[in-house]
Amino acid sequence: MVRDAAADVVVIGSGMGGSTFAWGLAQRGIDVLVLERGHRLPREPENTSAEAVFVHRRYKPHDTWYAEDGTPFAPGVHYVVGGNTKVYGSSLPRLRERDFEETAYPSGISPAWPFSYADLEPFYGMAERLYNVHGTTAEFEPWRSTPYPYPALEHEPYVAETLRRLREQGVHPTTTAMGVDLRPGGACIRCGTCDGFPCRWDAKSDAEVCALDPAVATGRVRLVTGAYVDRLETDASGRIVRAVGHLDGEPLEVTGDTFALAAGAANSAALLLRSGVANSSGLIGKRYMVHNNTHIAAIDPRRPNDVIFQKTACVNDFYDDMGDGYPGGTLQLIGKVQASMMKTHVTRAPLSLLKPMAARSMEWLVMTEDTPDAANRIRIDDQGRLRVSWQRTNYDRHEMLLAKARELLRAAGYVAVFEQRFDISMNSHMCGTAVAGEDPSASVVDAHCRSHDIENLYVVDSSFFPSSGAQNPALTIAANALRVAEQVPA
Template structure:
């Protein structure tokens, strides 16, 4: 058996942030990634390749709650989904950590408060090089420090929209963005950022900002093309002893003292369920029967505001966001959500949702549209869950919530765009096959009968297992999750560093293992 002191499963934001914290501790840390490094190629910035051919999307299929098979928007590469994200790095609002009433039910409180994460939000913003402007958004939470870099300036079309929204009494603010922009920066405003991979490393993703620095420190290793299919416990069932890994060379067993699961909300839950044994017949970390349940994914709608008089040649539009409707307030009794710019729409993106329209018409729409993204909170329901079929295939039964407030948010957005002078405003809701903001399937909480994880993301049922990705979210809020995942992962990583400094055994790493590092 090969082994490492710490085995991290997944190289996205959560796994890479923990690896960054553990680098230099003297422990042998192994990061296992099922994908490979994303290739640098011309197709990275080709809309036809990315959206028309789905060149980078995983080829696996899942089934929905009705048994229909589909190909989900999953991406398996070093750095996880951040290789394709739109660089948005929002802090959740302070009220997002408390119980919050919605029209469709209650968003539950977190076992930690905003103040517990604030120092780690600050650290994450510095590590990711987030650019923003504090003080513009009335819903913005308190901050101990300003953004590490100034906000990315608007291009002319977005600047004009900002002025028009301000004239309506709204408070558009500069969207916080993790991108290496400005003097000496890598960003060239390629016009293919949101949902595209960056072939010049200008995007602040988990690989470039966390994992590579961790690897450079030494004692952190990366295994790619390796899918963990099962976790194995000892006879007591309290400790994880090994991970069973499918690689190009065949099946390997990798032992470890500490295991950090960061495979994404769907796959982390699926792996725990697939690892059931006699001690844990419902799956690991699952005495609460909550593993796989409470799946959430934001209600999201793309809104295209078309002005035939103006060609939108904006190359990086994601510089504007609006939270005036976030908590409802004077606009609504109930929280509605966030509005932000989409990456510039291209004809191949529209083709999949409007196959009945000729290409020339789609290109016209894309050339003349200003594109927004409406996002509303999805509430946790036990019936929304990840399950495994008899053949091991993932079944994702998602029952959407809060759709009426989301529809009102879209109507508000359409109204403000028409008032801003756009004669044609269209919208299309994202389908269930886009799980880009998946969360909640292995949630943390103070009551082990209701939640699999404690506030440090350690499994109540196992002494050496942590789950650190968006699985731990008890609620989804209505903002992009990446920065909150990073903040909590850095918090957990610091906790592990402190515990390792006191006693390796206190975090599940047997002292004898520190001199026994055989994984290559």
């Protein structure tokens, strides 16, 4: 067991950012120690049980965060090896070129990134290979220098028929870029419990399976689980010298030459705020973003939905332009929702009603960009609790895309469309709490995600996002982690 340890690079958090970063460093022969507060998520029958995962919240941590008015809530986090990727939907699209540039919306600015799509493009390709992404080049996608590593997932007949109906409405649905192991001889069995569930067969391209375990296998990367990092300590020169916390209830102290934070956007910010470091900009915790997201259940009572693996299609026609010259976002199928999962949100509806509904519904995610606002922030209150101030931003774009989705689905035969708008607790796409930029007074880290203030401190999770775009974040987090791993001094 490790209590006092040392490494060339100490990585805090083993989610998408941390594990991919560790993998990138291992390729360069750098010794890495990954400190992860959680443990390995067990492979067990409950992995595929909607009751266990959604009703009894078996894999959710006992962690409570607080809204600014003091209302407690359970955040959308998973404290396990692999972080949120253990349950994510493994939809792995790239952001678009425009997402890296400044966009002026009617009600908010989406700031430019300090690097371009072209700078990240080779690393997107690397990340797609590391995470076994299946996809096909389609309209409304950005240019790519390397093909998708694996062919797109096939649509099941029910999905194919809906897409045909949508095409009749003039839109161009395409396949979703998915990270699942459907390679020849691959482990994926195309089951109905992928999105939101852990994979019992290690066939989902999560950070533990695709990046961390292969990194550990190189002999360069050590993983310590149950290692909670409370704060970082500096020496007189201002360099970080130690990560301090606890390991299974005992004190933990780890020294290193370089430290990389990858505890997730809220916890990385909280850790820096507790440590009182790297905040000359005053921006740590601020500009918290989560995307504007809504789940839709569209019901066609005449057509039972017999799909097993539903998450194969998306509609990006409105991504760059909603028809008024301003960007919209994406419509994306999600994993098939079961009645017991619906009941966790519509608690008063009886299962006897929800079962026939679920059998005839098709579920989508409507995702649009939220813009950064300093008032939307993570902070630590005087009792040491994590507080989240959050108001929706740029929401008129979301209303427009929702209206468009309803219109399209109704025209495609879905007579009823139910919505679940994401609230403060549904923050699984969180980002932006330690933004990257060229100007040290207006950003926390530089273009290579190194702290402007502290030479040996990097931030490699979603905290660095200067803006959120309107595509799922994980592939961009991974690509960026690979990019930054090439910059770290050996």
